[in-house]
Amino acid sequence: MGPVPPRTRRRGLPSTAARAARKLGEIRRAQLITTYGVGAMIAVENESFLVRGIDSWDISEAPFISEPRLAWQLGVSGFRMPPAPDPDSARDGVRAVRFPEMYSCPQCHQLQPFRKFNSSRGRAECSTCQESLVPSRFVIACTHGHLEDFPYWKWVHRGNRTESGSCGGRLTLHANGSTASLRAVQIGCSCGVEKVSMEGSFRRQALRELGIRCGGRRPWLRDAPAEVCQEPPRALQRGSSSVWFPVMYSALSIPPWSQGIAKLVAPLYDVLKDEDTASIKAYVRIRKLLLHHPKYTDEDVVAEVTRRRTAESAAVGEADDTEAAKRAGDYRRRLYEGEYRSLSKPHPEDAEEEQEFVCEPPIAPTDALRSSFGLAQVMLVKRLREVRALQSFRRVEEPSQADSQLRQAAISLAQPTWLPAFEVSGEGVFLRLDQERLQTWERQPEQVARATRIRQNHERLLSARAGDSGNPVPPSPATPRFLLLHALAHALINEWSLDGGYPAASLRERLYSDENMAGVLIYTATSDSAGSLGGVVAQGEPDRLAASLRAALHRASWCSNDPLCMEAEASGADSLNMAACHACLLLPETSCENNNILLDRAALVGTPDGRVPGFFAL
Known part of the structure; x- marks a missing residue:
């Protein structure tokens, strides 16, 4: 962030006329999709703002991004890179609105909407104390994406029969800083009620017990009417990661x-x-x-x-x-099938063509990899392009590939004809498993039982999230084949980050798993230089890949948390893993397309007692 000095700023944030807009700060284009997208809050100095919907953006100068396969699946005509800011003016194409509306003064402790402080033009300060104001630390949100200010008045007057706001008093906020707990944050009212701390406000039932329901507000969409919402709201910290989760889709550019x-x-x-x-x-x-x-x-x-x-x-x-199947995440199958076919066939480099996809087999023979590790094919992806688009977002609950279509919050008031996106280039290694050996292994009853346990837990979670919305419950992808491919990708990424010198966060996985696909692509596609000079491709050369696989499997055979890790009946968030923890398989969230769930180390190496066979132990 590089905000301009306070003196250049004006009060308020108009969202229409570009000449009246003021430049609050600078963020990278990619951050408007991954970190500070539509509906996300941005803290700029002592103020806080909410990024507005794409229907209020000025995209006249926004570069066009072409990826027809992804556009067709998402129902849009194409993609636009977020508009770049003009360094000579405040015209940047992206609009924002002040949120939360409640601010407090650290000197006089008043807690009220920002407009009532009568701040001087271009400043966020108390007109009485001349002190910089502090945005409210707390907001409330529901799993449908609605967002509101925390109901301080109802919180401090709970148990009283006075109607909302009718006491005529003024709210105050005292934070003595003696501790970091919520008990140190005291809310009071000049009407004389006893001060109440914020302790307990984050309990799941805290707001429901006060009769506070979701108001269906969508402040990031201009002139958006309130929606009827039956979801219970939750109190959240303004800067919490749970306030905004992007729902992103991506596709590789293939011939x-x-x-x-x-x-x-x-x-x-x-x-x-x-x-x-x-x-x-x-x-x-x-x-x-x-x-x-x-x-x-x-x-x-x-x-x-x-x-x-x-x-x-x-x-x-x-x-x-097949609209129902599409909502259930069927887009992945359509996109991934085409990518799988392209990755499985050579696409050599052509000096006369400007190519975005170059995929070739290694020069050295790979027969030893088939006999020793069950790899039917290794392809070196020397050049690839990936387009990542923001389709919607969620709050409170983090989305996964399986349930990303549930409980979405819209990024525009009308059905969008385009979506914000950015493109990255990189390289990778594609591995395809031997189907015959894989089919023999995945029919083992012990592996089927472990996968079934994870799948049942996952389906219960998906059903709970679908609720009474009427949306179809997407099927869980947890099968022995999927668990194996997922664990293999994590094991290799961890190994390459140690042996090849790559930060684990710069490597990503892409899993191809169904009855006709059994492959994994490990690649780097970042905006910096990590892995852009052939280093990932070098890891796919047969001799080096064999050494990496041996080391990764040896490392996976024992975890520092064993025997607890291997013997766990369920682990991870919502019990969606088995033998997987931070000491063995888990990766940075940017590397895993499944949020570090649906993992089982036993799929690779089996259990120490030999009852559960691992694919690489056959």
């Missing part, structure tokens, strides 16, 4: 969409998709689009636009026919 004429036409498709052949050819000639691409003709452009139209119609029609 034919990632190279050649398809890449050339991609940024123009929205303009050309409704035009006839003559208009497309005229547009190509007038704009001289092929001036630097002599190998292509205007007929090639027409053919590519026609091909994209056909593919888009087929994808949209298929999605409409």
Whole structure:
């Protein structure tokens, strides 16, 4: 964050006229998707703001990002990178609104809405004490994403029969700082009621016992009406990570969409998709689009636009026919099947093409990897591009791949036609397991029993989150095959972070698991330089990969928390892991696409007593 000096700032944050907007601070474009996206709160000096919906953004200068496969599955025409700020003015394209509305003065201890402090222009200070104001530390939110100020008046007057706000008193907040507990935060009222601490306000039933229900407010959406919501609200710290969880979707750019004429036409498709052949050819000639691409003709452009139209119609029609499956996360199967096929076939580098996907087998033979480790294929992904888009967000409960479609909070008031996204480039290694050996292993009753235990716990959680919303309960992906691939990815990422010198947070997993897929892609795709010079690809060379697998499996065979870790009947959040803990398999959250759940180390190496066979112990 690099906020401008306070003297350049103005009171309030207009969201319409760009000339009246004031620049509060600076964040990176990617942060508007991953950390400070729509509906998230940003602290700037002694003020706090909420990022507004994308329908209030100015995207006239926002770069277009093409990834048709992902766009079709999400039902949008395309993606835009968040607008870049103009260093010479406050015009940055992204709007925000003050939230929370309640502020307090550390000198006179008044607790009231910001507007009542009558702060001087461009400052957030108490007009009486000339002290900098402090935004409310507490807010309330529900699992449907609604957000409100904490109901201080009701909290301090609980047990009294006075109606809300009718006592005529003024609220005060005292925080003596003697301890870090909530007991040190005292809320009072000038009407004479006894001061009450904030202790106990975070209990699940605390607000319900006071008769406080969710008001259905969506302050990040301009002029949004309140929704009817039956979910109980929860008190949260304003800076807590539980206040905002992004629901993101990603896709790898694969042929034919990632190279050649398809890449050339991609940024123009929205303009050309409704035009006839003559208009497309005229547009190509007038704009001289092929001036630097002599190998292509205007007929090639027409053919590519026609091909994209056909593919888009087929994808949209298929999605409409299976809307329930789409909401349940079926998009992953559609996207991942195409990626799996591309990763399984060589796509060598072509010097005459500008490629975003290069995938080749190692030069050295891989027969030893099949016989020793059951790997049917190793592919070196020397170049890849990933597009990550923000589709919605959640509060209170962290989303996972299986339930990301449940309890979403919208990022715009109307159905969006585009989504904010960013693109990253990197490299990786793709491993595909031997199907015959895998099928023999995954039918073992002991492994089936362990996977069933995790799946039942997961399905109970998914059912509870779906509640009475009417949304279909998505199936749990917890199968012996999935647990094996997931544990293998984590074990290798941990090993490469130790042996290859990569920070674990710079490596990511992508799992391909169903009855027709059994592969894992470990890759790096970050905005910095970690792993961008061929280091990850080098880890996939057969000799080095064999050494990494041996070391990773040896490390996985014993955990410093054993025997408790291996013998645990259930572990992790909501009992969705078995033999997995921070000492053996868990990774930074940025590396795992499943939030460190659905893991079992026994799938790799089995149990010490030999009752549960591991895939690599066969």
